[in-house]
Amino acid sequence: MTDIITTAASYYLKCYLSPYTSKYEDLTICIRNLSERKHGALIVVERKDPLELLIRSNIPIGGTLSHSLIESIFFPGNPLHDGAVLIRSETVVSAANVLPLSDINVSDRKLGTRHRAAIGLTEQCDALVLVVSEETGQASFAISGALHPINVVAP
Template sequence: METIINFFENYVAWLSFPRIQVTDIIEILMIAFAIYHVIVWVKQTRAWMLVKGLIVLLILWLIASILNLNVILWIFFKSINVGITAVIIVFQPEFRKALEQLGQNNLVMPLFNLNESKDKNERFSDQTVAGIVKATFDLAKTKTGALIVIEKEIPLNEFEKTGIAIDSLVSSQLLINIFEHNTPLHDGAVIIRNNRLAAATCYLPLTDNLHVSKDLGTRHRAGIGVSEASDCLTVIVSEETGKVSIAIGGTLIRNVDGDYLRNKLIAIQNKPVEGNNKKVKLWKGRTKITKKS
């Protein structure tokens, strides 16, 4: 009997469940959420190949530990510090992109809403929307390539500096003239900020996404690249086919029509919407809330 009790004390007692509190559950959910998003991010970047290589090295390390291969273990331990530094240097763009995406995450922005005052103002007018749509499809009819970047919350000053400052009101005539063949400003992208065309001939970063179709050229890859680096909306007109595409958040939407483009522009216009309640001032100086018919 004493032997059975000792067996349970030594080998079965560890099976008892620990006391789990609410904070433990919250911590487990947070860690699981973080690990899931790290895995999703790794699979979408070149770091996925790095993870496969690290798994191979881990297997080799386990084999060396089991077989007591001291020389190989010594090499592993001596090179681990250099390896970590090399990984940080090689994959610096991926780490930077991950931090940018973390800052753009809708779960984080409500906690650090630094642009509250900007959100209350309309980004651009209906006239600007009409000018962009008209110019885009006029250029598409003549198969004139174009790349139009519309800034939202994240400033595009870094890319604006690579071009020529314009600082003019947006109009369809101006956009068409800029992208006309054999003109000094037709090469590169234009950046639109609010109701003004900030700069032209701007150079944009190309996307590293390996899943982008091979039939897309540099103009489309640049449009996707700048949408990955910021929250802008990019309008691309193909010079080969005359088709219009838009890029948002690293996703390319191809062959859009005028109504679709107009709706997308209106969606990011941030136009204040009148509520259902309207204040009416009474003769006594008070205000009364009346339902809007």
């Protein structure tokens, strides 16, 4: 049953992303590579709602979205790897961003700061946030205040 849920979530992820970036494949490759290496990541994809008032911006990037760029930002030890990356269309706008944390009750399962930040931002806007767990390598996405595991295995 879990495989069906993660496969369905992977399908919906593509549906949620494709209207907002043509670089969906780069994001998929990036998430798969980060997951395999257990490099934690937090990637915000802006959709219709502007995010300037919700995200505390840090380091401007302004580069074209590619899996290599995102993977290098989240390489352990990189000064930018602890915050979130903001993507608008095909551009990596900024890195090391701070997101609002969710106040959800986490007593039933342990959620790290990245996951709480992903949920927290999506409780307040329509952004989609991709998360890779540093401990397990599990990839997920948050939308509308809910977290969904995704299958990132190569086809």
